[in-house]
Each structure stands twice: as structure tokens, then as C-alpha cells.
Amino acid sequence: MLHIKCPHCGMRSQNEFSYGGDATVKRPELGKEISDQDWDNFVYNRKSLRGKHWELWQHLSGCRQWIKVQRDTATHEIFKTLKANEEIS
Amino acid sequence: MSLISALANVHHQGQFGDFEDKKGDDLLKISEKKNLLIVQIVQFKNSNIPIESIDIDGLKLKDTPLNVSFNDNTRILWNGPKNWLLVSSKKDLINDISSTCKEIDFAITDLSHSRAVIDIEGNYLIEVLKKGSPFNFDELKKNNSINSLYNNIAFTVDLLNDKPFKVRLFTLRSFGESLYHSITDASLEFGYENK
Numbered sequence: 001m002l003h004i005k006c007p008h009c010g011m012r013s014q015n016e017f018s019y020g021g022d023a024t025v026k027r028p029e030l031g032k033e034i035s036d037q038d039w040d041n042f043v044y045n046r047k048s049l050r051g052k053h054w055e056l057w058q059h060l061s062g063c064r065q066w067i068k069v070q071r072d073t074a075t076h077e078i079f080k081t082l083k084a085n086e087e088i089s
Numbered sequence: 090m091s092l093i094s095a096l097a098n099v100h101h102q103g104q105f106g107d108f109e110d111k112k113g114d115d116l117l118k119i120s121e122k123k124n125l126l127i128v129q130i131v132q133f134k135n136s137n138i139p140i141e142s143i144d145i146d147g148l149k150l151k152d153t154p155l156n157v158s159f160n161d162n163t164r165i166l167w168n169g170p171k172n173w174l175l176v177s178s179k180k181d182l183i184n185d186i187s188s189t190c191k192e193i194d195f196a197i198t199d200l201s202h203s204r205a206v207i208d209i210e211g212n213y214l215i216e217v218l219k220k221g222s223p224f225n226f227d228e229l230k231k232n233n234s235i236n237s238l239y240n241n242i243a244f245t246v247d248l249l250n251d252k253p254f255k256v257r258l259f260t261l262r263s264f265g266e267s268l269y270h271s272i273t274d275a276s277l278e279f280g281y282e283n284k
Contacts, residue, residue: 001223008170009154013223015238061243062236063154063169 020056095205095265108280114253117211117281129198132171136194155233166234205265213279214254220275240271
């Protein structure tokens with residue numbers, strides 16, 4: 001069983017969390033001219049990386065907060081977790 | 090108007106499972122808790138009110154994980170950042186909450202009729218909880234509360250006492266009978282008495 005350290009609640013089972021996608025995707029800035037390709041990249045196109053990866057997870061059955069999780073997609077090892085408003089360094 | 094409790098159709102008095110030759114705290118006691126005031130208090134993100142200034146029934150809101158502020162009548166459970174669940178036997182406390190927590194800073198929701206509440210007491214209680222929940226209950230201390238899952242049913246656990254163990258479980262009213270079934274099924278092995 002995978003365990004994720006919620007920055008709010010502490011170490012919890014993965015069963016309590018819900019996966020929310022790539023945490024590095026940035027929304028195009030408001031009020032700027034955006035090409036169709038940029039929108040495509042923001043909404044649909046994702047890389048399927050092997051190795052360390054920042055992901056969004058929601059602690060759905062706990063504090064219900066969104067968090068950022070750095071996980072190795074090959075080994076499932078979790079290196080770091082951050083609150084949603086904390087910047088990835 | 091007559092009120093029908095969440096577990097009225099499933100909770101019946103008696104002794105069940107392996108109850109023979111078991112006495113005192115070795116026999117689990119399961120009861121439905123009714124007539125509680127249950128209020129969700131959420132502070133808005135843009136609110137600047139210091140939560141230390143809020144006083145409800147002599148209790149402070151604390152933004153500390155697992156924390157329960159309590160007195161004889163009222164318990165305030167930490168539910169998440171700036172999010173609390175107030176449980177009280179004082180039904181008229183809702184008026185105090187509404188006047189203390191202003192609408193501009195807090196969202197106050199009365200959940201009294203939308204939760205099923207189960208009290209369980211006994212030495213084998215933690216074993217029953219471990220059977221269905223992925224949480225490590227050895228870490229849970231007296232007067233702590235958590236949100237977790239029991240057989241994939243979302244529930245809140247409030248550890249009222251640790252000698253003997255006593256917890257109060259909250260779940261959505263519509264999930265109440267399912268949770269009750271799961272809990273009583275897991276309790277058969279140890280024997281339980283319904284009160």
C-alpha cells in the first residue's frame with residue numbers, strides 16, 4: 001500500500017487520496033493572445049515521464065485539500081509533498 | 090413532527106456475536122447518538138479575523154491537525170485547514186455560533202440531520218476500526234479526531250477516551266446503515282452489545 005504524507009494531516013494511506021494530474025502545468029496568462037497550440041498543450045497534451053514527477057493529489061477522504069506530491073512514476077517512491085500554494089523549488 | 094434517527098431501522102438492542110462469558114469492557118458497546126447539534130464552520134480564505142478571537146461555548150477554534158477542543162457539552166473537531174466540525178448536546182448553541190461567526194468571515198452549515206452518529210466503547214474497539222480503515226490507529230491519542238475511510242465509506246473518528254477506548258463515528262446519514270453494518274460485522278468476532 002502506498003502512503004502519502006499530507007502536509008496538513010500527516011502520513012496517510014493512498015486510499016484516502018485522489019490523483020489530480022501533472023502539477024507543473026501552468027494556465028496561460030489571462031488577457032494575452034493565446035495560440036490554439038498553447039491551449040491544446042494546457043488542456044490536453046501531457047508528457048508521460050518515467051522517473052521523478054510533480055503531481056497534484058487531493059486528500060479527498062481527509063482534510064479535502066489539494067497537495068503537490070513528488071513521486072517516481074517507475075518505483076512509486078514519494079520524495080516530497082507540498083501544500084498547493086507552495087512553489088516547487 | 091416526529092424525528093426518525095438515521096439508524097432507526099437497523100439498530101436493535103441486544104447482544105450479538107461472541108458475547109458469551111464476556112463482561113465489562115471486554116464486550117463492545119455500540120449505541121446510536123441522537124439529538125446532537127452538528128455544525129460545520131469554515132473560515133473563508135479572504136477572512137482576516139484571527140481565529141483566537143472566536144469563542145464558542147468557552148472554546149477556541151484551533152487550526153491544529155487532529156485537535157479537538159472540548160468541554161462537557163461541546164466538542165470542536167479540526168476537519169481541515171480553517172474547517173471545523175462542532176458537535177454539541179446544547180441545541181441552542183447554533184444561535185451563539187451565528188452571532189459569533191459573522192457571515193462575512195465564516196460559512197456556517199447545520200449538519201445535525203445529515204449525519205449518522207455511532208458511539209462505540211470497549212477494549213477491542215481499535216481492532217474493529219483497524220479491520221476496515223487504512224489509518225494507523227496506534228497514532229491516535231485521546232481527544233484527537235481524523236477523517237478517513239471504513240470499507241471505503243468516508244467517516245470521521247473522534248477518540249473520546251482511551252481507558253477504555255471510546256470513539257464517536259460520524260458519517261453521511263445516507264451512508265449510516267452501510268457503516269453500521271460494516272462496524273457491527275467487524276464486531277461479531279469480539280461480541281457486542283447494542284444499547
